[in-house]
Amino acid sequence: xxxxxxxxxxxxxxxxxxxxxxxxxxxxxxxxxxxxxxxxxxxxxxxxxxxxxxxxxxxxxxxxxxxxxxxxxxxxxxxxxxxxxxxxxxxxxxxxxxxxxxxxxxxxxxxxxxxxxxxxxxxxxxxxxxxxxxxxxxxxxxxxxxxxxxxxxxxxxxxxxxxxxxxxxx
Amino acid sequence: xxxxxxxxxxxxxxxxxxxxxxxxxxxxxxxxxxxxxxxxxxxxxxxxxxxxxxxxxxxxxxxxxxxxxxxxxxxxxxxxxxxxxxxxxxxxxxxxxxxxxxxxxxxxxxxxxxxxxxxxxxxxxxxxxxxxxxxxxxxxxxxxxxxxxxxxxxxxxxxxxxxxxxxxxxxxxxxxxxxxxxxxxxxxxxxxxxxxxxxxxxxxxxxxxxxxxxxxxxxxxxxxxxxxxxxxxxxxxxxxxxxxxxxxxxxxxxxxxxxxxxxx
Numbered sequence: 005x006x007x008x009x010x011x012x013x014x015x016x017x018x019x020x021x022x023x024x025x026x027x028x029x030x031x032x033x034x035x036x037x038x039x040x041x042x043x044x045x046x047x048x049x050x051x052x053x054x055x056x057x058x059x060x061x062x063x064x065x066x067x068x069x070x071x072x073x074x075x076x077x078x079x080x081x082x083x084x085x086x087x088x089x090x091x092x093x094x095x096x097x098x099x100x101x102x103x104x105x106x107x108x109x110x111x112x113x114x115x116x117x118x119x120x121x122x123x124x125x126x127x128x129x130x131x132x133x134x135x136x137x138x139x140x141x142x143x144x145x146x147x148x149x150x151x152x153x154x155x156x157x158x159x160x161x162x163x164x165x166x167x168x169x170x171x172x173x174x
Numbered sequence: 175x176x177x178x179x180x181x182x183x184x185x186x187x188x189x190x191x192x193x194x195x196x197x198x199x200x201x202x203x204x205x206x207x208x209x210x211x212x213x214x215x216x217x218x219x220x221x222x223x224x225x226x227x228x229x230x231x232x233x234x235x236x237x238x239x240x241x242x243x244x245x246x247x248x249x250x251x252x253x254x255x256x257x258x259x260x261x262x263x264x265x266x267x268x269x270x271x272x273x274x275x276x277x278x279x280x281x282x283x284x285x286x287x288x289x290x291x292x293x294x295x296x297x298x299x300x301x302x303x304x305x306x307x308x309x310x311x312x313x314x315x316x317x318x319x320x321x322x323x324x325x326x327x328x329x330x331x332x333x334x335x336x337x338x339x340x341x342x343x344x345x346x347x348x349x350x351x352x353x354x355x356x357x358x359x360x361x362x363x364x365x366x367x368x369x370x371x372x373x374x375x376x377x378x379x380x381x382x383x384x385x386x387x388x389x390x391x392x393x394x395x396x397x398x399x400x401x402x403x404x405x406x407x408x409x410x411x412x413x414x415x416x417x418x419x420x421x422x423x424x425x426x427x428x429x430x431x432x433x434x435x436x437x438x
Binding site: 035036042056058059061063072089140149154161167 | 186188189191192193195196199200202203204205207208209210211214215217218238364365366367368369370371372375377378381382408433435436
């Protein structure tokens with residue numbers, strides 16, 4: 005006569021998973037809040053230099069008052085010698101121009117104006133106010149940036165931003 | 175009839191749905207924020223009047239050549255991190271001189287601050303006089319028939335500049351508003367093949383120096399840092415008090431940066 009029954013094989017009770025959705029939703033909301041949408045995957049490789057005290061571009065992004073422009077080594081190396089200094093431009097939201105045109109700063113002017121026209125009227129800031137953010141590779145020659153700057157000056161898009169990697173905060 | 179239990183909805187697949195959404199967000203978003211230095215591009219003008227000569231002391235020239243060597247005011251800089259210190263020195267050298275001391279120093283080449291920009295000081299009376307004078311000038315220009323609208327705008331801009339100074343001085347709470355020489359600027363000269371890394375480093379150092387100057391002044395005047403002003407304005411861009419504080423700090427330590435287009 006034992007007080008402890010040893011009768012029969014018992015199955016281990018299943019883990020209660022009814023709170024799993026809650027946990028996953030919590031994770032989901034965290035990621036929704038803490039991240040911002042990715043822009044187009046550029047077809048050029050860009051390693052940004054580091055800097056401090058840089059301004060956060062997120063508010064401008066949310067109001068779509070900013071256009072991004074990449075300067076980097078093209079991922080497709082086969083046509084490397086076609087580009088001046090071996091660096092190519094990548095403009096967001098446009099189909100890639102043909103390789104011959106890739107490093108032609110005239111494209112910048114057309115791209116900027118096209119993007120400006122494409123915006124709905126209610127979001128239209130004067131072109132002067134729309135920032136052009138240059139994300140350049142740390143080894144990219146600065147001359148390219150000044151070429152772009154000259155083009156922007158011609159069409160009076162007078163705000164330029166130089167992107168850096170900045171992990172600090174104010 | 176007995177009450178029938180309403181069958182519960184099977185929530186077992188809820189987790190799957192949530193996971194799906196989660197993975198979607200993981201893939202389409204990114205953690206890092208875009209950070210950048212905003213720099214205005216000057217408007218294109220056809221120069222008709224030759225520009226006034228600028229004194230050497232008013233230029234803080236930073237040069238980076240195609241071999242990525244740095245030079246600040248004709249001295250080589252071994253460590254790029256030193257640039258911000260040197261800019262700070264350039265801003266601060268003559269900041270605390272009184273009007274009489276400034277006048278004496280500007281004539282004395284032996285003075286340690288002779289090669290650094292001097293500060294002008296404006297009292298309230300002087301600012302009021304200037305507002306009056308510039309308003310009169312602007313009104314006169316407006317009277318002229320077929321005056322160039324750009325010219326009129328230029329004259330009114332002068333008036334609003336003085337009005338800004340008046341507001342700033344009121345907020346500053348002292349008898350005089352120090353202002354760095356209006357010609358003083360930081361000049362970045364690079365070559366076509368200078369790496370972007372160095373150009374960005376120079377911009378970063380300038381920003382660091384300006385932050386430090388403004389931060390220290392904010393601490394002294396109000397007991398909190400410049401960072402707090404920036405963050406508050408980031409969340410609440412229309413906050414009147416902080417907008418004015420920022421304007422004052424920017425007037426005391428203006429970010430006048432000229433980027434010279436490289437020729438070779």
